[in-house]
Amino acid sequence: MVSMENKTNVTEFILHGLIQDKTVAKVCCSLFLLFYASIIFGNLLIIITIKTNEQLNSPMYFFLSYLSFVDISYSTVTAPKLIYDLLVEKKTISFVGCIAQLFAGHFFGCTEIFLLTVMAYDRCIAICKPLHYTNIVNKRVCGWLVAATWVGGFVHSVVQTLLAVQLPFCGPNEIDHYFCDVHPLLKLACADTYVIGVIAAANSGVISLSCFVVLVVSYAVILVSLRIGRLKALYTCTSHITVVVLFFGPCIFIYLRPSTTFSADKMVSVFYTIVTPMLNPLIYTLRNEEVKNAMKKLWSGKVKRSEK
Numbered sequence: 001m002v003s004m005e006n007k008t009n010v011t012e013f014i015l016h017g018l019i020q021d022k023t024v025a026k027v028c029c030s031l032f033l034l035f036y037a038s039i040i041f042g043n044l045l046i047i048i049t050i051k052t053n054e055q056l057n058s059p060m061y062f063f064l065s066y067l068s069f070v071d072i073s074y075s076t077v078t079a080p081k082l083i084y085d086l087l088v089e090k091k092t093i094s095f096v097g098c099i100a101q102l103f104a105g106h107f108f109g110c111t112e113i114f115l116l117t118v119m120a121y122d123r124c125i126a127i128c129k130p131l132h133y134t135n136i137v138n139k140r141v142c143g144w145l146v147a148a149t150w151v152g153g154f155v156h157s158v159v160q161t162l163l164a165v166q167l168p169f170c171g172p173n174e175i176d177h178y179f180c181d182v183h184p185l186l187k188l189a190c191a192d193t194y195v196i197g198v199i200a201a202a203n204s205g206v207i208s209l210s211c212f213v214v215l216v217v218s219y220a221v222i223l224v225s226l227r228i229g230r231l232k233a234l235y236t237c238t239s240h241i242t243v244v245v246l247f248f249g250p251c252i253f254i255y256l257r258p259s260t261t262f263s264a265d266k267m268v269s270v271f272y273t274i275v276t277p278m279l280n281p282l283i284y285t286l287r288n289e290e291v292k293n294a295m296k297k298l299w300s301g302k303v304k305r306s307e308k
Helices: 022-052 059-085 095-128 139-165 182-188 194-225 231-255 265-286 289-307
Strands: 012-015 092-094
Touching: 012 095, 022 059, 022 265, 022 289, 059 095, 059 139, 059 265, 092 095, 095 139, 095 182, 095 194, 095 231, 139 182, 139 194, 182 194, 194 231, 231 265, 265 289
Parallel strands: none
Antiparallel strands: 012 092
16 A cells, blocks of 8 residues: 655656657647647637527437537547647646646546547437437436446546545656656655545546447447448447547556556557547547538528628
């Protein structure tokens, strides 16, 4: 167990960042700034489109609008700090700021995991029990499911944060990452962190893996229940399956293991904190005619109002 006799005397942490080469860092800064702007614009466009179009009032789009909001929030936890740090020599973050970033990252990340699982449940009911779909997944149920994802994300994040807060930091304060997370902090603690590491891995990894198993089972049930002539219904799931693979793969790689770090961790983290939230709007719009038509109507309506 971690001994609390060593008091924490670290007031700030120094982040190693993502890239050390200054020239490459400037190029990456512009690139990530473009990525972050795309995340904000793309996901906001999906939210506005769904909220302003009455034809997109099904549970699937209700959940999609919340997924877009979570994507914006999740990327905002790390992207602005990463972009800023790529331009400065000394990359620091206060102890309080580090803990806050850890809490927010796990809160929105875990909420997204639960939300993707709920979306799989929604598709499973829609395809396997189409006649009872509106009764099973009604507005009240949708509200409770979304609330449950937020509560689940909060509980998970509180556990991870409490594990990090009780760690004693009495010397080294350089984090080999571009944001604060449990594994990098465990390496800096002045105590035996084996038990804490196992708990942290179990908390994050088991959630990621169990939800992924639920998702796989849901789509297995969908495939088994589909008959010839209804395979077109599976097309509505392809966008969600793509997002699940892109998000869950890196998360399982990072968190379903003991408190060790690999050189590839930073690049893998970039993928699920920035790249996937940027790709989500493209994946859902390019493969969804209803959303594309709604966006066209929204755009044409704005153009007509501007011409008056």
